[in-house]
Amino acid sequence: MLFNQQIIDEFRANRGQVGGPFEGGRLILLTTKGAKSGAPHTTPLGFLPDGAERILVIASAGGSPTNPDWYHNLLAEPTATVETGLFTYEAAATVLSGEEHEQAWARAVEVDPGWAEYQAKAGRPIPVVALTAVSYDGPPPGRSFGEALRTIHDGFRRELALVRAEVAASGGATLGAQLRINCLTMCQGLHVHHTKEDEGLFPAMRAQGPHMEPVMDRLDEEHRRIAELLAELERALDADRETVLAEVTRLTREVERHLDYEEEQLIPILDAAAGH
Template sequence: MTFTERNRPIVEEFRGNGGKVGGFFAGTPLLLLTTTGSRSGEPRTAPLAYQEDDHGRPVVFATNAGSDHDPLWYRNLVEDPRVTVEIGTSTYTATAIPAHGEDRDRLYDRMADASEAFAGYRERTARRFPVVVLYRVDERRENAIGAELARIHEDLRTALGDLLEVAAFGGGPTPTLLEQLRVRCLTVCGDLESHHGKEEGVFPRIERLYPALAPVLDELRRQHTVLAGMRAELESLCARADLDPEERRAEIERMTVAIDAHFADEERRLLPVLDVVDPAALRAPA
């Protein structure tokens, strides 16, 4: 029996009974957490026991009943922190952010004090259970920083498409076409450099607010380093008059695909965080 099949009766009972269930979970504060499958891309719903933190936010615990491995729902939200939460008859979008350090320990200790099962899970494995806080997204408030990031990405995608279109000319490149290509390339590369420079300034502030996101931010920094090399390569390609047009177009297309993949990864990992962070905190000194 798969994880989904095992959970289906509980999920159906929860939804059909106003968020209440019997059996093993009877009397336990329970929520449904829907993540996006990291491999399938399909929604995956898990019933989870939870507690609230000091701010009334639900907190869930990736114990996997004391297994040596993280549960699938946790692996999913590491890849895409945008989740759906159901508590009682309420359903809302949230951003799942792991707690860190003393906050993580305090939250788990509180759950272990309230539940013998959670206290016992620690005896079954040496794994340090992730503790995840679910930050509700206020969809009435448009986060200017997240919206700006998405807008910049779309502008850069359009500019890269224009650049690829100019690079696709047939026959021998004329001076006019080469100059047009050079100007567009310099514009795209300059915008990329400025965009990533601004992001690098925001990353330390996010890391200070949510230390557990450090591995995600480190991966995005690594991608920025790779893209900086591509930017230099792109400038070189656009400056060469002796290059075969088809070869130039193919190389620009290859780099366009890689840059777009970075944008998609950044939007999946970063935009949900920007949806719940106070914009003023991102403007504060790092």
Template sequence: MEEFRANSGRVGGPFEGGDLLLLTTTGARTGLEQTSPLGYVRDEDGHLLVVASAGGAPRAPAWYHNLLAHPMARVEVGTESFGAVAVPTEGAERDRLFAHVVRQAPGYADYQARVSRVLPVVRLERSFPDAPFTGLVDKLLEVHTWLRDQLRHVVAEADAYFAARTERPGGTGAPPAPLGLQLRQHCLAFCESMHTHHVSEDQGAFPVLAEKYPHLAPALARLRAEHRTVDRIRAELERLLADLTTAEPDHFRAELARMTRELEAHLDYEEEVLIPPLSEIPAP
């Protein structure tokens, strides 16, 4: 990893000339950051694909289990570093992408031949474009825009997922791939990002604003209370996602709709209250 970072992603030895990236995940059990050097292949749309092969070991590598628990990851490739949402592919899509990977890197076919488990193919989707920092107001609006877009994405995927499940015989069969893991990962990524955003406000931005603008105390207290309300709904959604295939559609949709109403109202109020004072603070 030191050689990778010191040489813009190029390394020597047995990996010389290979396409490598560094993937930083959050430990499923420890909650600590862990970085793994991995080979990658780009798909037809330019997305980065990594295979949880573990060199043909019978068990998936730790980084894969980390991504199932915490889909938000950090990717370093060449001189570039960006946040990503990790989405394991499923069914026919996985098979098509694995064949694409094997055409670019035939060694993965050997790894698959050694084990009975199906080697997961994970697509690393950029969480949002990395934009230059131009001020606190722009950063707040950037985060809020991403949260709103991600929530709409989750709602659309949930509607498609449950519609597909209802169309199966008896309305209770397993949904067709790839909506299951895709919905789960996007929803978890949204929940984690929203939680991180609110914690950073409660512990960082709000105390600074309260000291500089005492008259904002009632508004900041309301925003903190709304954070707790939204966080309770987030926890319920994550609990439902633990077994998405048997989740009760009406209950899931009701929680998602309540989350949407609460979050939209919260973001609107936060922008109304915070944009004026934030616009007066010089950009660091």
């Protein structure tokens, strides 16, 4: 319990970044409602991306012969709070079964053979739970629209760096199924974010006056360029690993330049409008 609390404290103090065994990995804080006590119970967990609105967590309990408390809590109350370090949202929990469980488990073992070791040690079927987002909190209290935009951007910076590191470290000539899902999830998230900006934020910024036209023209063009790179990456996912890595690297550089410029140009305006 003390070890978990140390991770929780470090996670919350550093916007989801921790050291030790979780350093550089995918980590969330999952808060469930105690099945007997009704009290909130928070646990740090590794996870697998599974599309834009869903992640997977595995009830391994380190290979224990019994399922972890958080799993029993979700069976009693299949809703939970997920913290990513940048965002907090409510999620609905579904225990996977049959072929869906088998496919998810195979992807997990493909990424980290340690899951298979836990399975052998546990002597029980290890459940896989899907957490599907049902509602997102807004920016934390006191944050401006500019800070909220930077938080969203930091999420993409973190994900791009993680995907690039995963592809670089992967073995074999081509990507495995889970790494392809990680890439596709990141691509989908960027596409959705840019679509929302195109429909809402960017028109509002253009309305600030003619002086914004050159800035918005450049941002629009960068959105189009990034959309092309996303499409090229998706087409490359079945190619050899080096080709995928080159596409991810190219996309990362383009996105980082775009995010830096967008923040430089738009955040002062957003903060000024909010009185910050």
